[in-house]
Amino acid sequence: MPDYGQFQSAGGTLDTRWFLLVASILFVLGAIGVLVRRNPIVILVCIELMLNAVNLTLIAFSRQLNNLEGQLFALMTMVVAASEAVVGLAVLVDIFHFRDVEDVDELNELRG
Amino acid sequence: MNGLQLAATAAVDYPPSQAFGDLSQIAPIATLAVAMIVAILADAVLPFPRRGPVVMAISAAGLVVAFAFAFGSWLQGGGHSAYFGFVTGDNFALYFEMLFSVLGLMTLVVSHAYVRRRGLYEAELHILTLAALVGMMALAAATSLVTVFVALETLSLALYVATGYSRRDTTSQEAAAKYLLIGGFASAFVLYGMALVYGASGSTLLPEINKAITANQASNPILILGVVMLAVGFSFKISGAPFHQWTPDVYQGAPLPVTAFMSVGTKAAAFAMIIRVFGSGLANVSTEWQVLLAFVAVLSMVVGNLAAIVQSSVKRLLAYSGIAQGGYMLVGVIAGGRDGVAAVLFYLAAYVFMNFGAFAVLTVLVDRRGEHDQLDDLTGLGYRNQPLGILMTVFMLSLAGFPPLVGFIGKFFLFRAAVAGGWTWLVVIAVLASVISVAYYLRVVYHVWTPSAEQAHLRRMPGPLVAVLASGILALILGVFPTLILVAGLTGAAPVLVAAGH
Numbered sequence: 197m198p199d200y201g202q203f204q205s206a207g208g209t210l211d212t213r214w215f216l217l218v219a220s221i222l223f224v225l226g227a228i229g230v231l232v233r234r235n236p237i238v239i240l241v242c243i244e245l246m247l248n249a250v251n252l253t254l255i256a257f258s259r260q261l262n263n264l265e266g267q268l269f270a271l272m273t274m275v276v277a278a279s280e281a282v283v284g285l286a287v288l289v290d291i292f293h294f295r296d297v298e299d300v301d302e303l304n305e306l307r308g
Numbered sequence: 309m310n311g312l313q314l315a316a317t318a319a320v321d322y323p324p325s326q327a328f329g330d331l332s333q334i335a336p337i338a339t340l341a342v343a344m345i346v347a348i349l350a351d352a353v354l355p356f357p358r359r360g361p362v363v364m365a366i367s368a369a370g371l372v373v374a375f376a377f378a379f380g381s382w383l384q385g386g387g388h389s390a391y392f393g394f395v396t397g398d399n400f401a402l403y404f405e406m407l408f409s410v411l412g413l414m415t416l417v418v419s420h421a422y423v424r425r426r427g428l429y430e431a432e433l434h435i436l437t438l439a440a441l442v443g444m445m446a447l448a449a450a451t452s453l454v455t456v457f458v459a460l461e462t463l464s465l466a467l468y469v470a471t472g473y474s475r476r477d478t479t480s481q482e483a484a485a486k487y488l489l490i491g492g493f494a495s496a497f498v499l500y501g502m503a504l505v506y507g508a509s510g511s512t513l514l515p516e517i518n519k520a521i522t523a524n525q526a527s528n529p530i531l532i533l534g535v536v537m538l539a540v541g542f543s544f545k546i547s548g549a550p551f552h553q554w555t556p557d558v559y560q561g562a563p564l565p566v567t568a569f570m571s572v573g574t575k576a577a578a579f580a581m582i583i584r585v586f587g588s589g590l591a592n593v594s595t596e597w598q599v600l601l602a603f604v605a606v607l608s609m610v611v612g613n614l615a616a617i618v619q620s621s622v623k624r625l626l627a628y629s630g631i632a633q634g635g636y637m638l639v640g641v642i643a644g645g646r647d648g649v650a651a652v653l654f655y656l657a658a659y660v661f662m663n664f665g666a667f668a669v670l671t672v673l674v675d676r677r678g679e680h681d682q683l684d685d686l687t688g689l690g691y692r693n694q695p696l697g698i699l700m701t702v703f704m705l706s707l708a709g710f711p712p713l714v715g716f717i718g719k720f721f722l723f724r725a726a727v728a729g730g731w732t733w734l735v736v737i738a739v740l741a742s743v744i745s746v747a748y749y750l751r752v753v754y755h756v757w758t759p760s761a762e763q764a765h766l767r768r769m770p771g772p773l774v775a776v777l778a779s780g781i782l783a784l785i786l787g788v789f790p791t792l793i794l795v796a797g798l799t800g801a802a803p804v805l806v807a808a809g810h
Contacts, residue, residue, distance in 0.1 A: 216507075223496075223500055226496070227493075227496075230489075230493050236485060236489065239489050240489070240492070243489070243492040243493055243496055246493075246496035246500070247495075247496055247499060249500070250496065250499045250500045250503045253500065253503040253504070253507070254503045254506065256507075257503065257506055257507035260507075261507070261510045263510060263511070265452075265454070265506070265511060265512045265513075266503075266506060266512075268454060268512075269453065269454045269457075269502075269503070269506065269512060272454055272457065272458055273457070273499060275458075276457070276458060276461045276495075279461070279465055280461065280465060280492055280495075283465050283468050283469060283488065284468075284488050284489075284492065286469075287468060287469070287472050287481070287484045287485055287488050288485060290472060290475060290481055290484075291478075291481045291482070291485055294478060294481070295478075297485075300485075300489070303482045303485055303486060305478060305479050305482050305561075306479055306482055306483060306486075306556075306557040306560050306561050
């Protein structure tokens with residue numbers, strides 16, 4: 197098990213756990229946002245927040261473990277997050293073309 | 309110090325011979341990616357009427373060459389890992405690459421006929437299919453959390469767009485939006501799980517993770533949280549209950565060829581990912597993920613089979629049936645070992661043909677006004693077109709698990725492996741659940757063979773008929789001679805087990 201101790205930065209030492217804590221709070225906030233917010237665009241923003249929370253986790257671990265794979269992973273995640281935003285906005289704009297969807301519960305044509 | 313760190317600290321020494329060797333390991337994936345790019349260019353420069361057929365020809369050529377590369381490498385005993393261990397060309401990957409090539413070819417012919425009849429654009433659908441196939445193949449070949457995630461998103465993003473392909477239908481758009489929002493949410497969970505596993509093990513490479521994580525680490529909270537997050541995210545992707553609610557809506561709203569393609573393709577790719585990540589990367593904490601997956605498996609089999617009974621749309625019925633079938637396959641994943649993994653590989657191949665065939669039958673009923681996927685629309689199909697009726701019956705009976713069809717043999721292998729692995733209680737539930745499933749599969753058969761006032765002969769659609777016929781013949785042949793694929797499954801299972809045997 198790696199040691200989750202402190203790492204040196206220019207201004208002194210910082211505990212990795214603080215970064216992990218902030219990241220987990222951001223992730224939970226994003227997840228709650230997806231579950232309670234109704235506007236599809238806001239949900240998309242919340243998903244991006246979750247992905248960025250993971251990026252913070254990855255970079256904190258990368259620095260802690262002195263291993264570059266985490267930073268590589270974070271770079272890849274940014275690319276993926278950007279593509280997801282593009283596709284997401286394209287799909288939603290396509291829907292807004294026909295009608296205004298301010299609440300995801302209005303997307304209720306498909307039922308069984 | 310692994311390859312990546314070396315490359316980062318020292319001057320990069322990457323001779324052309326190694327570049328060529330690495331490329332040869334991912335030849336099928338690279339071929340499809342190149343075919344996709346060529347198809348996009350062709351779509352941009354050709355005059356409109358020729359775009360569709362040319363793009364289809366390019367896609368078909370790419371798929372055939374990809375299959376040939378994969379088969380050639382398979383005959384030579386499989387490849388090895390490449391690109392600093394981030395991907396591999398082992399038999400496990402090759403098995404899926406061949407399966408996805410065949411699936412891609414069947415999808416092409418069905419899509420071609422479908423877009424003609426609905427009056428949609430053709431070229432883009434083939435391009436999206438290719439993009440999704442690149443993702444699926446890469447997912448089966450990925451041996452690092454980084455590549456697993458990127459491949460997973462490649463296939464997901466292509467499928468979000470493909471789901472909304474029929475842009476005039478508000479249902480198609482709605483399905484795309486739902487798939488996108490829920491898929492993105494699930495991806496975030498997968499990603500967070502991966503980040504935590506990376507933090508706990510110090511590497512993103514699955515073999516390194518396997519070495520770093522020893523059994524006494526099971527109490528590391530970061531690792532356990534990571535495994536739970538991965539299990540949740542993976543369950544979303546294989547539409548396992550209780551994370552399955554998006555599946556019926558998305559399957560119903562998506563255009564039929566896309567539904568047919570993703571119902572089997574995503575499932576096969578996601579199972580490849582689960583076997584790789586859990587089976588080989590996290591083999592030493594198997595007790596933890598086995599419990600989680602067993603919970604998902606039981607719930608999927610019960611919920612999927614019960615909900616399927618009351619459906620009136622065949623697309624939704626098959627969606628719930630797919631949830632239940634995912635549960636059966638999870639039983640094999642949980643059992644693990646050589647027999648368990650081989651049984652899952654065998655069942656996935658069988659499932660691809662059974663389920664794709666059933667959806668392809670529905671494609672024949674499509675006309676300009678739209679899809680006709682209600683159970684009532686199937687009434688009298690057996691009299692309007694006898695071969696189609698017989699084949700639909702074969703697919704339904706096979707999915708239900710009647711001997712001597714392939715679905716029966718597949719379930720038999722799965723359940724036998726699970727009993728041998730000591731999961732008898734799980735198998736008892738699975739068998740009871742599959743007894744329930746007979747009710748709704750036979751309901752479809754009953755509708756197909758009920759005489760109806762509609763006596764008009766169906767318009768001929770060669771594309772879907774070829775796909776249906778091929779699927780039906782494979783379902784029959786594999787049922788009688790299962791060793792053909794089972795041997796392949798056992799060979800494909802071997803590389804994953806070497807990694808897990810630590």
